[in-house]
Amino acid sequence: MIFGKIKMIITIIMILGLSGAGLYVMKLRSDNAILKANQLKLEQSVESQKKVLEQQKKDFEAIMESNKKLNKLVATFKKDLDDLDKRFNKGKRDVGKLAIDRTKAVERIINKGAENAARCVELASGAEHTEEELKATKKSEINPECPALANPSYVNYE
């Protein structure tokens, strides 16, 4: 009778142990599947983060490049205005007196200057450059009102 009870208890313990082990293995397998899925997501996330970082780097470089270009442009504006001022006020130059003394010559210069300035406005508004404008490299060939805009091949060494 006692042996019968002991046998029953041992059997119950064995069954419980086996089912516990089975459940544990199942839990491990489920954990493993979750971990694998997490790993996959993590790898995908790292990959997308890499792409985001690369894009950010490219964007940053593009922004820097644009800023540089605009700063350079603003610098040429200042130089053009200074050059224009020099044309009127270089040394003790008085355009009024010059116009009285050499009326025809000054009239010709002013008309040429106005024509050049008008061409600068056309180019600034998006007009296409002419062949002569693109090829101009000498001071005598350029548009002195806006050389940086009108004559990209011209290099001013002053």
Added chain:
Amino acid sequence: MNKILLIAMILLLSACSIGEKRIKVFSVEEPRAKLNLPMPDALTLEKLRWIIITSENASEVFAKLEAEGIDPVLFGLTDKDFEMLSKNFAQIRQKLQETNNLLEEYKKYYESEENK
């Protein structure tokens, strides 16, 4: 009998939905349409003529105008005002150039091949 009733009850409550394929609802991000406005046409300015008039050549200039069939009237500027006008004109041109460049840079940044 009870089993048949139970199965019939389950079918009734589930409305034969067991095994039915559900519609999957998913959202796809549609990129915003590009503005793609054409760039404005470049300006073509009219050519104009400056005439310098002094106390000495005034009558000669007016006589020449009359001879050319032009009204003998001129809208004048002093040399200083002419200088100011030239500088104003240069500033307007620079602003135009700056705005056009900004527009191009924005277009390049937001509508380049990489950002499509």
